[in-house]
Amino acid sequence: MDERWQKSLPVSWKNVRFTGGFWKKRQEINEQVTLPAEYEQCRSSGRVDSVKCIYKPRENSGPEKGVFTIDGVLEENMADGETIPRPHHYWDSDLAKWIEGASYALWYERNPETEAVIDGIIDDFGKLQMPDGYVNTYYTVVEPGKRWTNVHRMHELYCAGHLIEAAAAYYEATGKAKLLDIVERYADHIDRVFGPADHQIHGYPGHQEIELALVKLYRLTGKKKYLELAAYFLNERGKQPYFFEEEARQQGRDPEDGGPKGILGKSFLAQGPYALFQAHLPVREQMTAEGHAVRLAYMGAGMADVASETGDKSLWQACVRLWDNVTSKRMYITGGIGSQDGCERFNFDYQLPNEESYHETCASVAMVMWGFRMLQVAPDRRYGDVMERALYNGVLSGVSLSGDRFFYANHLAAHPEMFRDRIIRNPRMFPERQRWFAVSCCPMNLARLLESLGGYQYTQGKLEDGGQAVYVHLYQEGTADIRVRDKKVVIRQETDYPWQGDILVTVGTDLDGAWTLALRIPEWSGQPVLETEDAEVWEDRGYLYVRKDWSKNGHLHLSLPMQPVLMEAHPGVRMDCGKAAIQYGPLVYCVEEADNDADLFDCILTGDSRLEAGFEESLLGGICTIQAQGIRRNREQWKGRLYQPASRSYFEPVKLKAVPYYTWANRGTGAMTVWMNHIPGMDHGKVDGKYEDKADRGNVN
Amino acid sequence: MDERWQKSLPVSWKNVRFTGGFWKKRQEINEQVTLPAEYEQCRSSGRVDSVKCIYKPRENSGPEKGVFTIDGVLEENMADGETIPRPHHYWDSDLAKWIEGASYALWYERNPETEAVIDGIIDDFGKLQMPDGYVNTYYTVVEPGKRWTNVHRMHELYCAGHLIEAAAAYYEATGKAKLLDIVERYADHIDRVFGPADHQIHGYPGHQEIELALVKLYRLTGKKKYLELAAYFLNERGKQPYFFEEEARQQGRDPEDGGPKGILGKSFLAQGPYALFQAHLPVREQMTAEGHAVRLAYMGAGMADVASETGDKSLWQACVRLWDNVTSKRMYITGGIGSQDGCERFNFDYQLPNEESYHETCASVAMVMWGFRMLQVAPDRRYGDVMERALYNGVLSGVSLSGDRFFYANHLAAHPEMFRDRIIRNPRMFPERQRWFAVSCCPMNLARLLESLGGYQYTQGKLEDGGQAVYVHLYQEGTADIRVRDKKVVIRQETDYPWQGDILVTVGTDLDGAWTLALRIPEWSGQPVLETEDAEVWEDRGYLYVRKDWSKNGHLHLSLPMQPVLMEAHPGVRMDCGKAAIQYGPLVYCVEEADNDADLFDCILTGDSRLEAGFEESLLGGICTIQAQGIRRNREQWKGRLYQPASRSYFEPVKLKAVPYYTWANRGTGAMTVWMNHIPGMDHGKVDGKYEDKADRGNVN
Structure with a gap:
């Protein structure tokens, strides 16, 4: 654990534009096909209207319907005799992810129609917000009065996290603060409900997400309580007595009830039932990456964020430890994680099946998010390389080239007879891209990531000697508008990456004096060749640091031999x-x-x-x-x-x-x-x- | 399909004794450890007492208990509040297989204690036999009045088949006919219930077994109606409208009810729900081996038996077709079949996973039984070789060297972390031998096969020219008392097989004139060397035919180069x-x-x-x-x-x-x-x- 601290912060997605090349094309398809198709699925499945709270539960309306049909088409989430789909407890998160992705797109090209749709959904969220700030469709109409009674399994805090991320995106894209106002009031409510005081719930989410969202909200608003709440959730996690157990007891539920598939039962995981949620041990005592993969990677992202903002070394060390276990023993060559179908979870070290891999698209998205946050604390190519590996492989395989077909699981080998002969029966596992999944996290997550990808390209920070550095983590044709020492700097990349490793960087600025551009040299690269003038150049942890006065000569040519x-x-x-x-x-x-x-x-x-x-x-x-x-x-x-x-x-x-x-x-x-x-x-x-x-x-x- | 018909019949297990070597040792362990251990499991689990019919169902006694605990120990088959285990609908077959195995052992060494135990169980079966001949514990005490209402799923005919096999073994071993009398009356009852007449059920078993048992009964009693009933079951199978569907409708059950695991549902198997039972098509139209592996191999054995006795060419051709599909595309190198965990079934061609193989011990036993019946119609080493392959590998791996630990599934690769990490959760699939399985077909099946193995070594028949032939299918230290042209012939094998391929055969007889000993030359053998005198020797379909007057010089040395x-x-x-x-x-x-x-x-x-x-x-x-x-x-x-x-x-x-x-x-x-x-x-x-x-x-x- 010799991680030197060298913090940097992201250059906002708003300031980066792809002007051509690989990702520009993917973003266009994302905007023109994927996001509209996803909206249509949200509409036809009842997600969009669910926020209007027109659903009324009937007596004995029975359990939720099974969500898959054999051909992967959504089965309406209606109980027998009902005519309005019953909101699922994670539907709010689907809408939030769509709003987030569509908002990024609005910034690149304003579209009054889309904006009106988003405004409508936001208004519906506004209407259902309780006077005390609480916002959740499911607990408003399906189980009113039951809020915060099953934080373990019911995704309230997860949905809240995604609403916060959506609000940030919408605010940044449009300047309109109405969703931000809603989620701030909601976050304030959560901050009152959860915490160490006697009258508060000493709990944490069953599905991590809100931690990184709260750091985002903190950065946007400057309100430190959001950062502190994120830290609270992480620090509280896994302490004994177990919150999930206490909560169940308080609610009169059997804490050992394994749920319909038994996956929450004591015997299901060798490390106990709470390992699935990374709540079997305090986060600083977790030596290996256990349980649900997306949850773990979101948690890792949140840990890195909080460590970055608070300087919490032990949290950072725990985060590095989990990262190392994942990337050196539990990750596919595609950057995907969560190899186990049952529970969408990590397997033991080196257990990475190919045909039967789960390797969920969401988990690759989460690896991009986590890696990007790791490198903000310590610029080391081992983070950026994994981020890139997950992005170009595990994430991107999740959507068809046409943009309207999706993988949930991404196999590393496929033999079609496996599902023709019904050995593989779950459409999530089919080696054919599906139009949609009733559990639609993956398509949504992928779309919002691709649309905000510019935000993963650059970070800015100070070097140990106090000098300014702009880090280039991803190579792609495009421009970035950055401010260094309050002066405008425009960085332009020309490249045919990933097909070729030549990158021409042009820096346009009036800023006098030397500052540093730090370029990630991927491990796969042969001996890189750098051409630039009047520069001091050194290498550190896989980044090539190029320090010069860019206003004099802003040209740089980096060649990464690719074979x-x-x-x-x-x-x-x-x-x-x-x-x-x-x-x-x-x-x-x-x-x-x-x-x-x-x-x-x-x-x-x-x-x-x-x-x-x-x-x-x-x-x-x-x-x-x-x-x-x-x-x-x-x-x-x-x-x-x-x-x-x-x-x-x-x-x-x-x-x-x-x-x-x-x-x-x-x-x-x-x-x-x-x-x-x-x-x-x-x-x-x-x-x-x-x-x-x-x-x-x-x-x- | 150029199968020449060349019928032979088994030399009874009674006439063959292993005197040393490989199988003698295994039989001793089987007698001293395995059969007693299995009896103890039958006793402690309630199987033995179940036949006494002391169980009384309670109102609302709930579903049957799950049968496995995580450590593989039997969970008593009791519903909540019950004190006497509820007889399972296949328990009769477990007892029958134990009686069968124990009877063979009795012949080799009489044991009054064991004989008394068997007699007690037989007497209990006798007491529960209905006046019309019906014998079934489950339908006597658990669902009285419901007999023959769910032939599809409830194993009545399967249990009947095993009782018949037990009766034959017990009769042959002890000369006592009391179980034989019971099963004859039962078979007569079944013959009245099933058949083509209007008042009869036009059906067939959900789990094949009785077909081959009825042929055994026919051979023992000479009563042709048993052979005809076996043929009826096979000929009726898979005809439309489907019996299983008709039966369900008549009983007011939903024919599309998939059962608790859905395995009987329409969508579970690509070939429809009845393929699991080889009832999706008439047997002569089945081009591939589908569904439950043990069922298919028992069916194949029954088809070969009936074809052998009736000369039914089309039935034989169908049987060869299924055999070819299995052995050239769906069989492990160990001779095991049924590679799919879900449903214990065949997979598509070449789908033979190693770590996740099901490869049930019972299915290898069934391959031995099927192969042995194939070679009785056409002596071809491709049948004998597979029989031997299954026996020495897939069957024998099912029991520990100590004789008291068992495999249900036999994997071809194992990584213990797979079950330590609870990826493999079913004890049947554990790569550790278990003391017992609640579904205990495999240990039982293996024990009865090993004890009767002598019966798989020789067959006798006529050659095309009318000459007498004795076939040697398996090599093993031991003696066989055979009658050829009504004269006594003693064949003695001395060999260290399978460790070495040298076999010294000594034929002792007063029989004048030439007759033929046909020796299987396994495909794995190098060029065999035969040493004998005054013999006419030819090779046909992998058998070396040695024709001579054995009374003159009864010596033969066969060397099968083994590398x-x-x-x-x-x-x-x-x-x-x-x-x-x-x-x-x-x-x-x-x-x-x-x-x-x-x-x-x-x-x-x-x-x-x-x-x-x-x-x-x-x-x-x-x-x-x-x-x-x-x-x-x-x-x-x-x-x-x-x-x-x-x-x-x-x-x-x-x-x-x-x-x-x-x-x-x-x-x-x-x-x-x-x-x-x-x-x-x-x-x-x-x-x-x-x-x-x-x-x-x-x-x-």
């Missing part, structure tokens, strides 16, 4: 042993049935296979594909046989074509795999244990 | 691509953590690895172990890293020691795998697609 590389996973990841994956820059690749008529799973990449990258303009929206050589067994030898001596196998050469993982499943349903069988190092001589250490060869294939 | 071989699975078995398994004679091997401190899953067998077999007297009861050379990655290179370029990997040599699969999990809990990563054919030159066809090299490694 396709065969990657391996740690020997503990038993499902990937003997296998390799192709990576090219930040992009993880996969082979799909659509490009390869071969038996994908029987192909073996030979160590001397040269990987060749080439851009294909007309394929999947324009992508670099990677060609590789491999071998596979001839099936003719196998007619009618299921097992035979290995010596009978006859191999034939096969050409493989890999595409970026995020583009998979856009051409019908077919087999796919990220990890391919691989004969290691055959180009380096015979495998006989006399290998020299090749670590010094660097990472070029 | 450890690396086996591969068909390229369609994607989980085994790039992997190989060690086989030695009929035994499949595995590597266990107990013998190998290496990361088992990261080890790679190199193509030039010489496999060396050696006998270890003191290990696991005395076994041949196989030593192999491999390589594995050095973990030092990976500290703190989860992914890195493959070029950085540093390999070190590793020695691996493999043990027979059936011996695994006898030394505590640890990792295990049958399939190991494998670099193919590196001894044969560089892998560059220019491989010559090596098929002619035979199967020697």
Whole structure:
């Protein structure tokens, strides 16, 4: 734990515009297709109208309806005999995420129609707000009078967090404070309800989110109580006696009731039922990342935020410890987390199944959010690299290229027969993108992230010597308007990233004197080449610090050598042993049935296979594909046989074509795999244990 | 479908005795430990007393209790407030299988105590038999008056089948006919209830078993109606309108009610709900093996039996078609079937997961039974080889070497953390042998098979030219008393099989004239060497036919060259691509953590690895172990890293020691795998697609 503190703060998404290239295209689709499609789903499913509080519960209206149909189409959330969908306890969060995403879009291009829709929803929230500030649709109409009685499972604080994030976005985008006023009054209410005093609830959310939202609200309003409330939630978490247990007892519920699927029962998780919520131990005593993955990553983001603002070293150390466990033992090569289907949770170390992975889109979004907050405390490429890895792979695979089909789980391998034969039965797990999910967190989360992505590109802070630094964490064609020492600085990036590693940076400013631009050098990069003049340059923790007077000559050219590389996973990841994956820059690749008529799973990449990258303009929206050589067994030898001596196998050469993982499943349903069988190092001589250490060869294939 | 008909019939288990060697030892443990332990479980769980019909249902006694506890110990099958366990609807079959197994043992060594226990249970069955012949504990005390109302799900005919098999065994072992009388009257009752007449039920069992039992009863009694009833059940099966649907409607049940786990619902199986029971199509129209694996294999056994007795070619062809689908596309290398946990069912072609395999012990038992019946119609080693494969691997792994711990599911790979971390939650799926399972079919089935194994060794029949043939399907130290042309023939085998492939056969007889001994030559064998005198020898479908006058010189020496071989699975078995398994004679091997401190899953067998077999007297009861050379990655290179370029990997040599699969999990809990990563054919030159066809090299490694 030798993390030096070197705080920086984000350059707002408002100040960054993508002017072309990779993300500009994705944002356009997000604005033109994804956000409208999501609104339509919210409308038709009853989410939009739910805030009008027209639902009235009937006597004995029965349990909530099952939320999935076999084809993934939403089954209306109506009990038998009801005509108005019953608001679900997390619907407010879906609307909030949509408002947040749509608000970002408004800033880039004002749209009175969208603005009116948002205003309408906000007004409905305003109307349902109680005199004391409380805002929650579910507890207003479905279980009135029961608020704050099941903080453990009912997502009230989670919904509140998303409303706060929505309010911040809407306020920043439009200058209109009406949602901000609502959530401030709500946050004040929460601040009165929760806390250490005798009359307060000594509790914390069942689903973390509000912690990072409260820090956002603190930064926007300057009101320290929001920061303190965030810290309170984190510090209280996991203390004994357990709040969740106390709460259940007070409400006359059986604390050991496992819920319909038993997932809250004592025996479900080895670490006890509260590990699912990261509430089995105080956060500073949690040594491994357990339980629900999104909850953990949101918690990590909140911990980093609070540590950044308060300077709380022990909180930061706990945060680093969780980050290290996740990223060195429990994360997919795509940056995705939460490999376990049951409970959407972390598995034990190195348990990263490919076909059966859960690897929820939301969890990759959460990794981007968490990594971005880590690097604000300590600029280290290990945070930025993971953020980028999750963004380009685990997040982006969650939406189709068309923008209107989604993955909830993102598998690293797929064999369509698995769901045709009904072995995989849950549409969340289907290897076909779905139009919607009744639990719609993932599409919503992805849309708001993509729309605010500019906000993840730059941070600003002071160096140890007091000098000003602007950090560049992501490379993308676009401009940023920044203020350094109260002078305007415009940073322009020209690049074809992620297809090429050349970045031309132009800094336009009248600001006299030297200040520093710190550029993340991704670990995948070959030896970077920096061209600039009159600069002092040093490297620290994977960032290249370039200090100069930018008003004299604002040009900089950074070249990050990008070559396709065969990657391996740690020997503990038993499902990937003997296998390799192709990576090219930040992009993880996969082979799909659509490009390869071969038996994908029987192909073996030979160590001397040269990987060749080439851009294909007309394929999947324009992508670099990677060609590789491999071998596979001839099936003719196998007619009618299921097992035979290995010596009978006859191999034939096969050409493989890999595409970026995020583009998979856009051409019908077919087999796919990220990890391919691989004969290691055959180009380096015979495998006989006399290998020299090749670590010094660097990472070029 | 060029199956020539060449019928033979089993030499009864009574006439075969193991006098030493591999199976003798297993039978002794079966008699001394397994059968007594199983009786004790039957007693303490209430099964034995259930037949006394002392249970009385209470009003609203609630649903049956869940049958598993987390540690695999039986939870008494009692509803709240009840003090006497409620008989389960398949308990009769457990008792019947125990009686069957214990009866075989009685023949080998009479034991008045055991005989008295069996007599007591039989007397109880006698007392509960209704005047019309009906015998079923569950429907006598739990749902009186409801018999034959849910043939689909309630196992009445399955229990009847097992009672018949028990009766046959007990009669043959003791000469006492009292259980045989009971089951004959019961079979007569069933024959009156089921059939084509208007007043009869046009149905068939939800769980097949009675078909093969009725053929057994027919052979014992000579009463053709039992054979005809078996044929009726098979011929009626799967016809439209569906019996299961009609039955449900008649009883006022919703035919689409999926049951508690939904497994009977319309959408659960792609082929419809009745595919689980092989009742989605008439048996002659079933092109693939679908549904519950044990049911299918029992059905196949019944089909072969009926075809054998009736000469029904189309039934036989359907049977061969199902066999071919199973053995060429849906069977583990251990001879196990039913790879899908949910529903204990077949998966689609080549879907044979290793760690998550179901591969139930019962299903391997059923494969032995089915294979043995196939070879009675057509002596072809493809049937005998599979029978032997299932027996030595999938069946035998189901019981510990100590005889008192059992596997229900038999995995082909295990990582203990999978159940420590509660990813695998069902004790049936634990990679630790359990003392018992509430659903105890597997331990029971295994015990009765092992005890009657002598009955699987020889069959007798006529050749096309009318000559007499005795077939030797299994090799094992022991003697068989056979009658050929009404003269006594004693066949004695001396062999150390399966550790060595030398078999000395001595035939003692006064019978003049030539007759044929047909010896199965397993496919794994190298070129066999036969030494005998004055014989006419020919080979047909993997059997070596040796025709001579055995009274002149009864000696024969057969040598089956046995070498450890690396086996591969068909390229369609994607989980085994790039992997190989060690086989030695009929035994499949595995590597266990107990013998190998290496990361088992990261080890790679190199193509030039010489496999060396050696006998270890003191290990696991005395076994041949196989030593192999491999390589594995050095973990030092990976500290703190989860992914890195493959070029950085540093390999070190590793020695691996493999043990027979059936011996695994006898030394505590640890990792295990049958399939190991494998670099193919590196001894044969560089892998560059220019491989010559090596098929002619035979199967020697």
